[in-house]
Amino acid sequence: MDEALDRILSDISKQMNKAIAHIESEISKIRAGKATPMILDGIYVDYYGNPTPLNQVANVTIPDARTISVQPWEKKMLPTIEKAIIASNIGLNPQNDGNYIRLYLPILTEERRKELVKKVYVEGEHGKVTIRSIRRDTMEQIKKLQKEGLSEDIAKNNEGLIQIITDKNIALIDQHCKDKEKEIMTV
Numbered sequence: 001m002d003e004a005l006d007r008i009l010s011d012i013s014k015q016m017n018k019a020i021a022h023i024e025s026e027i028s029k030i031r032a033g034k035a036t037p038m039i040l041d042g043i044y045v046d047y048y049g050n051p052t053p054l055n056q057v058a059n060v061t062i063p064d065a066r067t068i069s070v071q072p073w074e075k076k077m078l079p080t081i082e083k084a085i086i087a088s089n090i091g092l093n094p095q096n097d098g099n100y101i102r103l104y105l106p107i108l109t110e111e112r113r114k115e116l117v118k119k120v121y122v123e124g125e126h127g128k129v130t131i132r133s134i135r136r137d138t139m140e141q142i143k144k145l146q147k148e149g150l151s152e153d154i155a156k157n158n159e160g161l162i163q164i165i166t167d168k169n170i171a172l173i174d175q176h177c178k179d180k181e182k183e184i185m186t187v
Contacts, residue, residue: 023127124177
């Protein structure tokens with residue numbers, strides 16, 4: 001029984017760490033008026049018939065705080081990259097000069113900043129739902145072990161431990177959201 005409990009506690013930690021990493025990744029993609037290469041993560045380009053991540057067919061650099069520069073390794077890829085950026089619907093218009101594609105991030109208005117903050121908290125709420133779902137599944141596994149002979153005291157102690165882990169991870173998500181809100185609202 002102890003092996004099964006150890007495995008369950010190990011699994012919950014791994015699953016919740018993955019959920020936190022996913023939330024961090026999603027929140028980092030929300031732009032805060034500053035250029036970052038992560039804005040282009042998730043954009044795939046048709047490279048000889050294969051969907052390939054943009055950063056594998058071009059060099060993505062940040063020449064200044066509000067500009068992203070994309071230099072493809074093959075010049076003939078410029079139109080394909082430009083189409084992929086437009087199709088990705090990230091809200092930026094590519095400027096193609098024949099050698100580079102430049103993306104200029106507009107200055108964010110107060111209204112747009114508030115919309116981005118709402119988006120951050122929506123992502124945070126998705127993360128909390130995931131964390132709670134992991135907790136629920138783990139609690140069910142412990143109840144199943146209890147039916148197989150695990151003592152009630154040990155089950156209750158582990159349920160309390162699982163709740164502490166859950167609360168810690170939810171607080172971590174809240175902190176990530178607050179930090180991102182501060183970043184977005186800073187002019």
